[in-house]
Amino acid sequence: MADQRVLITGSAGVVGTLMRPRLRREGRVLRLLDLAPQPPAEPGEAVELLTGSVTDAKAMAAACEGVDAVIHLGGHSRENSWEATLDVNINGTHTVLEAAREAGVSRVILASSNHAVGFRRNDEGSIAGATGLPADSSPRPDTYYGVSKAAIEALGSLYHSRFGMDVIVIRIGSCFETPLPLGPRGLTTWLSPGDGARLFEACLSAPSPGYRLIWGVSDNTRRIYSLAEAEALGYQSLDDAEVYADQLADQPAPTGIAAEHVGGPFCTAPLGEFNPL
Structure with a gap:
Protein backbone atom coordinates (compact mmCIF):
# COMPACT_ATOMS: atom_id res chain seq x y z
CA MET A 1 0.00 0.00 0.00
CA ALA A 2 1.35 3.43 -0.97
CA ASP A 3 2.27 5.91 1.73
CA GLN A 4 -0.18 8.66 2.59
CA ARG A 5 1.48 12.03 2.09
CA VAL A 6 0.18 14.97 4.13
CA LEU A 7 1.40 18.52 3.54
CA ILE A 8 1.48 20.77 6.61
CA THR A 9 2.02 24.46 5.94
CA GLY A 10 3.35 26.62 8.75
CA SER A 11 4.91 23.49 10.21
CA ALA A 12 7.53 25.42 12.22
CA GLY A 13 4.85 27.38 14.10
CA VAL A 14 3.41 26.56 17.50
CA VAL A 15 0.66 24.21 16.32
CA GLY A 16 2.77 22.69 13.55
CA THR A 17 5.61 21.95 15.96
CA LEU A 18 3.21 20.28 18.40
CA MET A 19 1.57 18.21 15.67
CA ARG A 20 4.73 17.00 13.91
CA PRO A 21 5.54 14.17 16.34
CA ARG A 22 1.90 13.46 17.11
CA LEU A 23 0.82 12.94 13.49
CA ARG A 24 3.54 10.42 12.70
CA ARG A 25 2.04 7.17 11.53
CA GLU A 26 3.26 4.01 9.85
CA GLY A 27 2.62 4.46 6.15
CA ARG A 28 2.43 8.27 6.35
CA VAL A 29 4.90 10.86 5.11
CA LEU A 30 4.64 14.39 6.49
CA ARG A 31 5.70 17.06 4.03
CA LEU A 32 6.54 20.09 6.17
CA LEU A 33 6.64 23.58 4.67
CA ASP A 34 7.69 26.78 6.38
CA LEU A 35 9.89 29.82 5.83
CA ALA A 36 11.50 29.30 9.25
CA PRO A 37 14.23 26.69 9.84
CA GLN A 38 12.98 23.25 10.89
CA PRO A 39 14.72 20.49 12.84
CA PRO A 40 16.10 17.73 10.61
CA ALA A 41 14.36 14.39 10.44
CA GLU A 42 14.92 12.11 13.41
CA PRO A 43 15.97 8.50 12.80
CA GLY A 44 13.00 6.66 11.33
CA GLU A 45 10.93 9.83 10.93
CA ALA A 46 9.24 10.00 7.52
CA VAL A 47 9.30 13.71 6.73
CA GLU A 48 10.08 15.90 3.75
CA LEU A 49 11.27 19.38 4.72
CA LEU A 50 10.47 22.26 2.38
CA THR A 51 11.34 25.95 2.67
CA GLY A 52 8.77 28.23 1.12
CA SER A 53 5.96 30.71 1.59
CA VAL A 54 2.24 30.11 1.26
CA THR A 55 2.17 33.26 -0.89
CA ASP A 56 4.52 31.73 -3.49
CA ALA A 57 2.41 30.01 -6.15
CA LYS A 58 5.33 28.04 -7.61
CA ALA A 59 6.46 26.84 -4.18
CA MET A 60 2.93 25.77 -3.30
CA ALA A 61 2.44 23.99 -6.61
CA ALA A 62 5.58 21.96 -5.94
CA ALA A 63 4.57 21.34 -2.32
CA CYS A 64 1.14 19.99 -3.33
CA GLU A 65 2.46 17.60 -5.96
CA GLY A 66 1.68 14.01 -5.01
CA VAL A 67 -0.07 15.01 -1.78
CA ASP A 68 -3.17 13.24 -0.42
CA ALA A 69 -4.24 15.98 2.02
CA VAL A 70 -3.21 19.46 3.15
CA ILE A 71 -3.28 20.82 6.69
CA HIS A 72 -2.98 24.57 6.24
CA LEU A 73 -1.59 26.21 9.36
CA GLY A 74 0.60 28.82 7.66
CA GLY A 75 -0.01 32.52 8.18
CA HIS A 76 0.15 35.26 10.78
CA SER A 77 -1.26 33.86 14.02
CA ARG A 78 -1.78 37.20 15.74
CA GLU A 79 -3.00 40.67 14.85
CA ASN A 80 -0.85 42.43 12.29
CA SER A 81 -1.18 45.22 9.74
CA TRP A 82 -4.02 44.97 7.25
CA GLU A 83 -1.52 44.72 4.39
CA ALA A 84 0.39 41.83 5.97
CA THR A 85 -2.81 40.06 7.01
CA LEU A 86 -4.32 40.36 3.55
CA ASP A 87 -1.15 39.19 1.82
CA VAL A 88 -0.28 36.19 3.98
CA ASN A 89 -3.53 34.99 5.54
CA ILE A 90 -6.09 35.68 2.84
CA ASN A 91 -4.09 35.70 -0.41
CA GLY A 92 -1.84 32.97 0.97
CA THR A 93 -4.81 30.71 1.68
CA HIS A 94 -6.14 31.30 -1.82
CA THR A 95 -2.72 30.32 -3.18
CA VAL A 96 -2.75 27.12 -1.10
CA LEU A 97 -6.27 26.15 -2.17
CA GLU A 98 -5.57 26.87 -5.82
CA ALA A 99 -2.36 24.81 -5.73
CA ALA A 100 -4.23 21.96 -4.04
CA ARG A 101 -6.99 22.11 -6.64
CA GLU A 102 -4.58 22.07 -9.56
CA ALA A 103 -2.69 19.15 -8.01
CA GLY A 104 -5.88 17.15 -7.51
CA VAL A 105 -5.67 17.14 -3.72
CA SER A 106 -9.04 15.94 -2.49
CA ARG A 107 -8.93 17.10 1.13
CA VAL A 108 -7.83 20.35 2.76
CA ILE A 109 -7.99 21.19 6.46
CA LEU A 110 -7.90 24.92 7.20
CA ALA A 111 -6.94 26.44 10.54
CA SER A 112 -9.40 29.15 11.49
CA SER A 113 -9.78 30.69 14.93
CA ASN A 114 -12.20 31.66 17.67
CA HIS A 115 -11.38 35.23 16.63
CA ALA A 116 -13.51 34.80 13.51
CA VAL A 117 -16.43 35.03 15.94
CA GLY A 118 -14.66 37.07 18.61
CA PHE A 119 -17.53 39.52 19.15
CA ARG A 120 -20.08 36.80 19.83
CA ARG A 121 -21.03 36.60 23.48
CA ASN A 122 -19.79 33.74 25.60
CA ASP A 123 -23.31 32.85 26.66
CA GLU A 124 -24.87 32.66 23.19
CA GLY A 125 -24.79 28.87 23.10
CA SER A 126 -26.56 28.46 26.42
CA ILE A 127 -29.15 31.12 25.58
CA ALA A 128 -30.02 29.18 22.43
CA GLY A 129 -30.40 26.00 24.45
CA ALA A 130 -27.38 24.40 22.81
CA THR A 131 -24.41 22.74 24.48
CA GLY A 132 -22.08 25.53 23.46
CA LEU A 133 -21.71 28.06 20.67
CA PRO A 134 -22.44 26.24 17.38
CA ALA A 135 -19.39 25.75 15.20
CA ASP A 136 -21.14 27.26 12.19
CA SER A 137 -22.07 30.50 13.95
CA SER A 138 -21.76 33.33 11.44
CA PRO A 139 -18.62 35.49 11.68
CA ARG A 140 -18.31 38.36 14.13
CA PRO A 141 -14.54 39.02 13.91
CA ASP A 142 -12.72 40.96 16.60
CA THR A 143 -9.60 42.03 14.65
CA TYR A 144 -8.08 42.11 11.16
CA TYR A 145 -6.77 38.67 12.10
CA GLY A 146 -10.34 37.55 12.80
CA VAL A 147 -11.49 39.00 9.47
CA SER A 148 -8.80 36.97 7.71
CA LYS A 149 -10.01 33.79 9.37
CA ALA A 150 -13.59 34.52 8.32
CA ALA A 151 -12.31 34.99 4.77
CA ILE A 152 -10.43 31.68 4.97
CA GLU A 153 -13.66 29.95 5.98
CA ALA A 154 -15.46 31.48 3.01
CA LEU A 155 -12.68 30.44 0.62
CA GLY A 156 -12.91 26.89 1.92
CA SER A 157 -16.65 26.86 1.32
CA LEU A 158 -16.15 28.18 -2.21
CA TYR A 159 -13.56 25.56 -3.12
CA HIS A 160 -15.81 22.79 -1.86
CA SER A 161 -18.90 24.05 -3.65
CA ARG A 162 -17.14 24.88 -6.92
CA PHE A 163 -14.65 22.04 -7.17
CA GLY A 164 -15.95 19.28 -4.90
CA MET A 165 -12.97 19.33 -2.55
CA ASP A 166 -13.49 18.05 0.99
CA VAL A 167 -12.71 21.09 3.14
CA ILE A 168 -12.80 21.05 6.93
CA VAL A 169 -12.31 24.35 8.74
CA ILE A 170 -11.24 24.21 12.39
CA ARG A 171 -11.95 27.21 14.59
CA ILE A 172 -9.08 26.63 17.00
CA GLY A 173 -9.37 28.01 20.52
CA SER A 174 -5.74 27.95 21.69
CA CYS A 175 -3.32 25.07 21.19
CA PHE A 176 -0.34 25.07 23.52
CA GLU A 177 1.34 22.44 25.67
CA THR A 178 -0.76 23.77 28.56
CA PRO A 179 -3.41 26.50 28.91
CA LEU A 180 -1.17 28.45 31.29
CA PRO A 181 0.19 31.00 28.75
CA LEU A 182 -3.31 32.43 28.28
CA GLY A 183 -4.16 32.71 31.94
CA PRO A 184 -7.71 31.97 33.15
CA ARG A 185 -9.11 32.34 29.61
CA GLY A 186 -7.11 29.30 28.59
CA LEU A 187 -9.31 27.14 30.82
CA THR A 188 -12.07 27.80 28.29
CA THR A 189 -10.23 27.86 24.97
CA TRP A 190 -7.53 25.18 25.35
CA LEU A 191 -7.02 22.49 22.75
CA SER A 192 -4.48 20.08 24.21
CA PRO A 193 -1.77 18.85 21.82
CA GLY A 194 -3.07 15.30 22.21
CA ASP A 195 -6.62 16.35 21.44
CA GLY A 196 -5.30 18.45 18.56
CA ALA A 197 -3.75 15.36 17.00
CA ARG A 198 -6.95 13.37 17.60
CA LEU A 199 -8.93 16.13 15.91
CA PHE A 200 -6.65 16.30 12.87
CA GLU A 201 -6.74 12.51 12.57
CA ALA A 202 -10.53 12.63 12.57
CA CYS A 203 -10.45 15.30 9.87
CA LEU A 204 -8.04 13.24 7.76
CA SER A 205 -10.01 10.01 8.04
CA ALA A 206 -13.69 11.03 8.02
CA PRO A 207 -15.32 9.66 4.87
CA SER A 208 -16.56 12.30 2.40
CA PRO A 209 -17.09 15.14 4.90
CA GLY A 210 -17.83 17.75 2.23
CA TYR A 211 -17.54 21.22 3.79
CA ARG A 212 -17.49 21.29 7.58
CA LEU A 213 -16.93 24.02 10.13
CA ILE A 214 -15.93 22.68 13.55
CA GLN A 247 -2.11 27.01 38.96
CA LEU A 248 -4.14 29.94 37.62
CA ALA A 249 -6.15 30.68 40.75
CA ASP A 250 -4.10 33.76 41.67
CA GLN A 251 -4.28 35.35 38.22
CA PRO A 252 -6.98 37.96 37.60
CA ALA A 253 -9.83 36.87 35.37
CA PRO A 254 -10.82 39.02 32.37
CA THR A 255 -13.30 41.81 33.00
CA GLY A 256 -15.64 43.95 30.89
CA ILE A 257 -15.75 43.31 27.15
CA ALA A 258 -12.93 40.78 27.37
CA ALA A 259 -14.93 38.71 29.86
CA GLU A 260 -18.16 38.85 27.89
CA HIS A 261 -16.99 37.90 24.40
CA VAL A 262 -15.41 34.90 22.72
CA GLY A 263 -12.40 36.92 21.56
CA GLY A 264 -11.40 37.97 25.06
CA PRO A 265 -8.68 40.66 25.06
CA PHE A 266 -8.55 40.66 21.25
CA CYS A 267 -11.83 42.60 21.37
CA THR A 268 -10.06 45.64 22.78
CA ALA A 269 -6.56 45.24 21.33
CA PRO A 270 -5.47 47.96 18.84
CA LEU A 271 -6.37 47.08 15.25
CA GLY A 272 -3.48 46.44 12.91
CA GLU A 273 -0.78 46.27 15.55
CA PHE A 274 1.11 43.07 16.22
CA ASN A 275 0.39 41.77 19.70
CA PRO A 276 1.43 38.62 21.54
CA LEU A 277 -1.93 37.96 23.23
Whole structure:
Protein backbone atom coordinates (compact mmCIF):
# COMPACT_ATOMS: atom_id res chain seq x y z
CA MET A 1 0.00 0.00 0.00
CA ALA A 2 1.35 3.43 -0.97
CA ASP A 3 2.27 5.91 1.73
CA GLN A 4 -0.18 8.66 2.59
CA ARG A 5 1.48 12.03 2.09
CA VAL A 6 0.18 14.97 4.13
CA LEU A 7 1.40 18.52 3.54
CA ILE A 8 1.48 20.77 6.61
CA THR A 9 2.02 24.46 5.94
CA GLY A 10 3.35 26.62 8.75
CA SER A 11 4.91 23.49 10.21
CA ALA A 12 7.53 25.42 12.22
CA GLY A 13 4.85 27.38 14.10
CA VAL A 14 3.41 26.56 17.50
CA VAL A 15 0.66 24.21 16.32
CA GLY A 16 2.77 22.69 13.55
CA THR A 17 5.61 21.95 15.96
CA LEU A 18 3.21 20.28 18.40
CA MET A 19 1.57 18.21 15.67
CA ARG A 20 4.73 17.00 13.91
CA PRO A 21 5.54 14.17 16.34
CA ARG A 22 1.90 13.46 17.11
CA LEU A 23 0.82 12.94 13.49
CA ARG A 24 3.54 10.42 12.70
CA ARG A 25 2.04 7.17 11.53
CA GLU A 26 3.26 4.01 9.85
CA GLY A 27 2.62 4.46 6.15
CA ARG A 28 2.43 8.27 6.35
CA VAL A 29 4.90 10.86 5.11
CA LEU A 30 4.64 14.39 6.49
CA ARG A 31 5.70 17.06 4.03
CA LEU A 32 6.54 20.09 6.17
CA LEU A 33 6.64 23.58 4.67
CA ASP A 34 7.69 26.78 6.38
CA LEU A 35 9.89 29.82 5.83
CA ALA A 36 11.50 29.30 9.25
CA PRO A 37 14.23 26.69 9.84
CA GLN A 38 12.98 23.25 10.89
CA PRO A 39 14.72 20.49 12.84
CA PRO A 40 16.10 17.73 10.61
CA ALA A 41 14.36 14.39 10.44
CA GLU A 42 14.92 12.11 13.41
CA PRO A 43 15.97 8.50 12.80
CA GLY A 44 13.00 6.66 11.33
CA GLU A 45 10.93 9.83 10.93
CA ALA A 46 9.24 10.00 7.52
CA VAL A 47 9.30 13.71 6.73
CA GLU A 48 10.08 15.90 3.75
CA LEU A 49 11.27 19.38 4.72
CA LEU A 50 10.47 22.26 2.38
CA THR A 51 11.34 25.95 2.67
CA GLY A 52 8.77 28.23 1.12
CA SER A 53 5.96 30.71 1.59
CA VAL A 54 2.24 30.11 1.26
CA THR A 55 2.17 33.26 -0.89
CA ASP A 56 4.52 31.73 -3.49
CA ALA A 57 2.41 30.01 -6.15
CA LYS A 58 5.33 28.04 -7.61
CA ALA A 59 6.46 26.84 -4.18
CA MET A 60 2.93 25.77 -3.30
CA ALA A 61 2.44 23.99 -6.61
CA ALA A 62 5.58 21.96 -5.94
CA ALA A 63 4.57 21.34 -2.32
CA CYS A 64 1.14 19.99 -3.33
CA GLU A 65 2.46 17.60 -5.96
CA GLY A 66 1.68 14.01 -5.01
CA VAL A 67 -0.07 15.01 -1.78
CA ASP A 68 -3.17 13.24 -0.42
CA ALA A 69 -4.24 15.98 2.02
CA VAL A 70 -3.21 19.46 3.15
CA ILE A 71 -3.28 20.82 6.69
CA HIS A 72 -2.98 24.57 6.24
CA LEU A 73 -1.59 26.21 9.36
CA GLY A 74 0.60 28.82 7.66
CA GLY A 75 -0.01 32.52 8.18
CA HIS A 76 0.15 35.26 10.78
CA SER A 77 -1.26 33.86 14.02
CA ARG A 78 -1.78 37.20 15.74
CA GLU A 79 -3.00 40.67 14.85
CA ASN A 80 -0.85 42.43 12.29
CA SER A 81 -1.18 45.22 9.74
CA TRP A 82 -4.02 44.97 7.25
CA GLU A 83 -1.52 44.72 4.39
CA ALA A 84 0.39 41.83 5.97
CA THR A 85 -2.81 40.06 7.01
CA LEU A 86 -4.32 40.36 3.55
CA ASP A 87 -1.15 39.19 1.82
CA VAL A 88 -0.28 36.19 3.98
CA ASN A 89 -3.53 34.99 5.54
CA ILE A 90 -6.09 35.68 2.84
CA ASN A 91 -4.09 35.70 -0.41
CA GLY A 92 -1.84 32.97 0.97
CA THR A 93 -4.81 30.71 1.68
CA HIS A 94 -6.14 31.30 -1.82
CA THR A 95 -2.72 30.32 -3.18
CA VAL A 96 -2.75 27.12 -1.10
CA LEU A 97 -6.27 26.15 -2.17
CA GLU A 98 -5.57 26.87 -5.82
CA ALA A 99 -2.36 24.81 -5.73
CA ALA A 100 -4.23 21.96 -4.04
CA ARG A 101 -6.99 22.11 -6.64
CA GLU A 102 -4.58 22.07 -9.56
CA ALA A 103 -2.69 19.15 -8.01
CA GLY A 104 -5.88 17.15 -7.51
CA VAL A 105 -5.67 17.14 -3.72
CA SER A 106 -9.04 15.94 -2.49
CA ARG A 107 -8.93 17.10 1.13
CA VAL A 108 -7.83 20.35 2.76
CA ILE A 109 -7.99 21.19 6.46
CA LEU A 110 -7.90 24.92 7.20
CA ALA A 111 -6.94 26.44 10.54
CA SER A 112 -9.40 29.15 11.49
CA SER A 113 -9.78 30.69 14.93
CA ASN A 114 -12.20 31.66 17.67
CA HIS A 115 -11.38 35.23 16.63
CA ALA A 116 -13.51 34.80 13.51
CA VAL A 117 -16.43 35.03 15.94
CA GLY A 118 -14.66 37.07 18.61
CA PHE A 119 -17.53 39.52 19.15
CA ARG A 120 -20.08 36.80 19.83
CA ARG A 121 -21.03 36.60 23.48
CA ASN A 122 -19.79 33.74 25.60
CA ASP A 123 -23.31 32.85 26.66
CA GLU A 124 -24.87 32.66 23.19
CA GLY A 125 -24.79 28.87 23.10
CA SER A 126 -26.56 28.46 26.42
CA ILE A 127 -29.15 31.12 25.58
CA ALA A 128 -30.02 29.18 22.43
CA GLY A 129 -30.40 26.00 24.45
CA ALA A 130 -27.38 24.40 22.81
CA THR A 131 -24.41 22.74 24.48
CA GLY A 132 -22.08 25.53 23.46
CA LEU A 133 -21.71 28.06 20.67
CA PRO A 134 -22.44 26.24 17.38
CA ALA A 135 -19.39 25.75 15.20
CA ASP A 136 -21.14 27.26 12.19
CA SER A 137 -22.07 30.50 13.95
CA SER A 138 -21.76 33.33 11.44
CA PRO A 139 -18.62 35.49 11.68
CA ARG A 140 -18.31 38.36 14.13
CA PRO A 141 -14.54 39.02 13.91
CA ASP A 142 -12.72 40.96 16.60
CA THR A 143 -9.60 42.03 14.65
CA TYR A 144 -8.08 42.11 11.16
CA TYR A 145 -6.77 38.67 12.10
CA GLY A 146 -10.34 37.55 12.80
CA VAL A 147 -11.49 39.00 9.47
CA SER A 148 -8.80 36.97 7.71
CA LYS A 149 -10.01 33.79 9.37
CA ALA A 150 -13.59 34.52 8.32
CA ALA A 151 -12.31 34.99 4.77
CA ILE A 152 -10.43 31.68 4.97
CA GLU A 153 -13.66 29.95 5.98
CA ALA A 154 -15.46 31.48 3.01
CA LEU A 155 -12.68 30.44 0.62
CA GLY A 156 -12.91 26.89 1.92
CA SER A 157 -16.65 26.86 1.32
CA LEU A 158 -16.15 28.18 -2.21
CA TYR A 159 -13.56 25.56 -3.12
CA HIS A 160 -15.81 22.79 -1.86
CA SER A 161 -18.90 24.05 -3.65
CA ARG A 162 -17.14 24.88 -6.92
CA PHE A 163 -14.65 22.04 -7.17
CA GLY A 164 -15.95 19.28 -4.90
CA MET A 165 -12.97 19.33 -2.55
CA ASP A 166 -13.49 18.05 0.99
CA VAL A 167 -12.71 21.09 3.14
CA ILE A 168 -12.80 21.05 6.93
CA VAL A 169 -12.31 24.35 8.74
CA ILE A 170 -11.24 24.21 12.39
CA ARG A 171 -11.95 27.21 14.59
CA ILE A 172 -9.08 26.63 17.00
CA GLY A 173 -9.37 28.01 20.52
CA SER A 174 -5.74 27.95 21.69
CA CYS A 175 -3.32 25.07 21.19
CA PHE A 176 -0.34 25.07 23.52
CA GLU A 177 1.34 22.44 25.67
CA THR A 178 -0.76 23.77 28.56
CA PRO A 179 -3.41 26.50 28.91
CA LEU A 180 -1.17 28.45 31.29
CA PRO A 181 0.19 31.00 28.75
CA LEU A 182 -3.31 32.43 28.28
CA GLY A 183 -4.16 32.71 31.94
CA PRO A 184 -7.71 31.97 33.15
CA ARG A 185 -9.11 32.34 29.61
CA GLY A 186 -7.11 29.30 28.59
CA LEU A 187 -9.31 27.14 30.82
CA THR A 188 -12.07 27.80 28.29
CA THR A 189 -10.23 27.86 24.97
CA TRP A 190 -7.53 25.18 25.35
CA LEU A 191 -7.02 22.49 22.75
CA SER A 192 -4.48 20.08 24.21
CA PRO A 193 -1.77 18.85 21.82
CA GLY A 194 -3.07 15.30 22.21
CA ASP A 195 -6.62 16.35 21.44
CA GLY A 196 -5.30 18.45 18.56
CA ALA A 197 -3.75 15.36 17.00
CA ARG A 198 -6.95 13.37 17.60
CA LEU A 199 -8.93 16.13 15.91
CA PHE A 200 -6.65 16.30 12.87
CA GLU A 201 -6.74 12.51 12.57
CA ALA A 202 -10.53 12.63 12.57
CA CYS A 203 -10.45 15.30 9.87
CA LEU A 204 -8.04 13.24 7.76
CA SER A 205 -10.01 10.01 8.04
CA ALA A 206 -13.69 11.03 8.02
CA PRO A 207 -15.32 9.66 4.87
CA SER A 208 -16.56 12.30 2.40
CA PRO A 209 -17.09 15.14 4.90
CA GLY A 210 -17.83 17.75 2.23
CA TYR A 211 -17.54 21.22 3.79
CA ARG A 212 -17.49 21.29 7.58
CA LEU A 213 -16.93 24.02 10.13
CA ILE A 214 -15.93 22.68 13.55
CA TRP A 215 -14.51 23.89 16.84
CA GLY A 216 -11.00 22.90 17.85
CA VAL A 217 -11.07 22.74 21.64
CA SER A 218 -10.75 20.12 24.33
CA ASP A 219 -13.75 19.04 26.38
CA ASN A 220 -12.94 21.60 29.06
CA THR A 221 -15.12 21.97 32.14
CA ARG A 222 -15.47 25.69 31.28
CA ARG A 223 -15.98 25.08 27.54
CA ILE A 224 -18.44 27.44 25.82
CA TYR A 225 -18.07 25.87 22.36
CA SER A 226 -20.06 23.03 20.83
CA LEU A 227 -18.13 19.82 20.16
CA ALA A 228 -21.05 18.12 18.39
CA GLU A 229 -19.79 19.04 14.93
CA ALA A 230 -16.28 17.73 15.57
CA GLU A 231 -17.59 14.59 17.26
CA ALA A 232 -19.69 13.89 14.16
CA LEU A 233 -16.39 13.48 12.30
CA GLY A 234 -15.10 11.01 14.90
CA TYR A 235 -13.28 13.36 17.28
CA GLN A 236 -13.12 12.36 20.92
CA SER A 237 -11.51 14.70 23.44
CA LEU A 238 -9.62 13.08 26.29
CA ASP A 239 -8.31 16.20 28.02
CA ASP A 240 -9.67 19.01 30.20
CA ALA A 241 -7.94 22.31 31.00
CA GLU A 242 -9.46 22.26 34.48
CA VAL A 243 -6.52 20.20 35.77
CA TYR A 244 -4.50 23.44 35.53
CA ALA A 245 -7.07 25.61 37.33
CA ASP A 246 -5.23 25.64 40.66
CA GLN A 247 -2.11 27.01 38.96
CA LEU A 248 -4.14 29.94 37.62
CA ALA A 249 -6.15 30.68 40.75
CA ASP A 250 -4.10 33.76 41.67
CA GLN A 251 -4.28 35.35 38.22
CA PRO A 252 -6.98 37.96 37.60
CA ALA A 253 -9.83 36.87 35.37
CA PRO A 254 -10.82 39.02 32.37
CA THR A 255 -13.30 41.81 33.00
CA GLY A 256 -15.64 43.95 30.89
CA ILE A 257 -15.75 43.31 27.15
CA ALA A 258 -12.93 40.78 27.37
CA ALA A 259 -14.93 38.71 29.86
CA GLU A 260 -18.16 38.85 27.89
CA HIS A 261 -16.99 37.90 24.40
CA VAL A 262 -15.41 34.90 22.72
CA GLY A 263 -12.40 36.92 21.56
CA GLY A 264 -11.40 37.97 25.06
CA PRO A 265 -8.68 40.66 25.06
CA PHE A 266 -8.55 40.66 21.25
CA CYS A 267 -11.83 42.60 21.37
CA THR A 268 -10.06 45.64 22.78
CA ALA A 269 -6.56 45.24 21.33
CA PRO A 270 -5.47 47.96 18.84
CA LEU A 271 -6.37 47.08 15.25
CA GLY A 272 -3.48 46.44 12.91
CA GLU A 273 -0.78 46.27 15.55
CA PHE A 274 1.11 43.07 16.22
CA ASN A 275 0.39 41.77 19.70
CA PRO A 276 1.43 38.62 21.54
CA LEU A 277 -1.93 37.96 23.23
